[in-house]
Amino acid sequence: MKKYIVLFLLILIGTFSLKAISDFKKTTEIGSIYSSKEYAQTLRKDLFSLMMAYPKYIIDIEIVNNDQVYLVLKSGQKLLYDDKKEKSQSEKLENPDLQDMMEEVYFLGPIDRLMPQNYNPGRLRVYPLLKEVYGSHQSEIEKNLTGITINGGHHRFNHNNSAANFLKSAITELNHLAQDHPALWGYMYPIGGTYNFRHIAKTNRLSPHAFGISIDLASNKNDYWQWTTRAAGEKRLKTYPEAIVEVMEKNFFIWGGKWGQFDILHFEYRPEIIIKALYFNNEKKDLWYENLPVEDLRVSNTIWLIEERLQQFPAASPQ
Ligand SMILES: [Zn+2]
Structure with a gap:
């Protein structure tokens, strides 16, 4: 009887540790997406495109809790860049975030x-x-x-x-x-x-x-x-x-x-x-703004604002 209890406990421990390992893997995978250089660059490119497209309506960028990037609109409303949810095609159509829209x-x-x-x-x-x-x-x-x-x-x-x-x-x-x-x-x-x-x-x-x-x-x-x-x-x-x-x-x-x-x-x-x-x-570039016409003041000011606001952002720096 004792033998069976020990066996049962071993299986239980084994199951839990397997689950813990797979959970750990999942979080590190997700973590690595959001801290990857590619994500950091795409984020900056998207913010740049949005700010250049709606210059009077998107007035700033704000980081909340170290990992949520918001666009601040003229009305004071804030739009989250990435809700980090897995969505089906129809869920994206119903409720896309800015990252989905630009993807x-x-x-x-x-x-x-x-x-x-x-x-x-x-x-x-x-x-x-x-x-x-x-x-x-x-x-x-x-x-x-x-x-x-x-x-x-x-x-x-x-x-x-x-x-x-x-x-x-x-x-x-x-x-x-x-x-x-x-x-x-x-x-x-x-x-x-x-x-x-x-x-x-x-x-x-x-x-x-x-x-x-x-x-x-x-x-x-x-x-x-x-x-x-x-x-x-x-x-x-x-x-x-x-x-x-x-x-x-x-x-x-x-x-x-x-x-x-x-x-x-x-x-x-x-x-x-x-x-x-x-x-x-x-084309992959080392610097996300390498192709931009920085002699245009609006372009260089927007790059500057993005770099300034995101310098504390935990995602890997694009440089
Ligand atoms: Zn039409």
Whole structure:
């Protein structure tokens, strides 16, 4: 009998120590992700892209409890950079943090194949940030709208954070191009729509059209992943004029044609995604700001602020 009790105790101790070892492994693995050089660099690149994209609305960075990085907004609201939770794709869509929103890299320039189904850079949106910048509810958003005449039609767009100005400059350039390349007209007009206070089809999430930061150009039945097959969508993608995408991206609009769940007629003003794509491709650099035009005062001031605020941050320094 005694023998059995000893055996039982040994098994019990063994089980506990195995569990302790695997728990220890888990924490050190997680710990090492957050203290890795790569994480430290990505964090700084994301903060830089966000601060450059929303200069009047993101005013500072704050570290809480030594390991939580917050963006401080003009209203005093603070947004956590990384909640460090494992999330499924649908949980990310419902409740992304800033790190989730910035994670999938957007590629600038022409593409002729659809992205994989689950690759949708820029489709995650941190709503508290959009609400801070463009208006927190319908009537506040509508106060921030301005009318733009596009090809004789009247369209409303949000003037905050220069969104409407960049749309105007993109449309002016495209109209100019279309004079020499008349095939562009059919892809641009009639405009599908700009501001529209609505939810994304079959979801409870507000559409970016509800903030007045998106434009749908001329519509085609194969433009949207839920209207058509991937093969037909890809065929449409291959015919889509590169000039339209290039001009829109130059003005800080991302293109729904670069989402695996494609939305080819859709362009959305998302300067943080374009800035990250512009300056931080996947090349590994020793210094995270190596590629940046530091002669630009806004750029060097932003780098300085990030380095200053994060110098106490426990994640490994990027240098
Ligand atoms: Zn749209």
